[in-house]
Amino acid sequence: MSPDELLTTTRSVRKRLDLTRPVPAELVRECLEVALQAPSGSNRQGWHWVVVSDPELRKAIGGYYRRSFGAYRASGGSAGSLFEDDPARAATQRRVSESAGYLSERMGDVPVLVLGCIQTPGGLPEGNQAGLWGSLLPAAWSYMLAARARGLGTAWTSLHLAYESEIAELLGIPADVRQGVLIPTAYYTGETFRPAHRQPLDEVLHLDRW
Incomplete structure (x- = not known):
């Protein structure tokens, strides 16, 4: 797989996650070894990774995620509520919302859950937090790319953060460690993935000035 193919076909996998096929722990470790090569502010490398494969723990996390998704869907700001005045984009958003709902009901059944x-x-910094999260999120994306290269599907999710303290207590995460992303990880069904339709670059590109 070329770098461009890897980057353009690493998709959010929800309905096509194989919930029945175990994921070897060593394969997850390989992906995390790749993730550790990502940049971090001042080379601090303050990231930690909680890999959850225990069925009861996955079930508990899945329960929190399902509750959070229910509130999100009822909020009026969910994916399915966006771009309703644009028929083409509205249809895509409805499909995204449907697949997100599917995953919310099955998060606890995904073979491996990875929390970045x-x-x-000293707690979260006041004001702009880009430097903090910019020291975690590139590594999480590298993990997802490495997983894709090894035949695994992933999805970027964060709705569990509505219950961050409860999940921290469940998993024994210290008070000075904050969660940034929950990445369900599994083999996927079907053959491969295609690049997604996106807005034309010229609609979002600004040269020198806005």
Whole structure:
């Protein structure tokens, strides 16, 4: 797989996650070894990774995620509520919302759940937090790319953060470590993935000035 193919076909996999096929722990470790090569502010490398494969823990996390998704869907700001005045985009948004709902009901059944976390000595900084999360999120994306290259499907999710403290207690995560992303990880069904339709570059590109 070429770099461009890898980057353009690493999709959010929800309905096509294989919930019945175990994922070897060593394969997840390989992906995390790749993730550790990502950049971090001041080379601090303050990230931590909680890999959850225990069925009861996955079930508990899945329960929190399902509750959070229910509130999100009822909020009026969910994916399915966006771009309703644009028929083409509205249809896509409805499909995204349907697949997200499917995953919310099955998050606890996904073979491996990976939580990307970061140390926050002294708590979250006031104001702009781009530097903090910019020291975790590239590594999480690298994990997802490495998983794709090894035949695994993933999805970027964060709705579990509505219950971050409950999940931290469940998993024994220290108070000075904050969660940033929950990545369900499994083999996927079907053959491969295609690039997604996106807005034309010229609609979002600004040269020198806005």
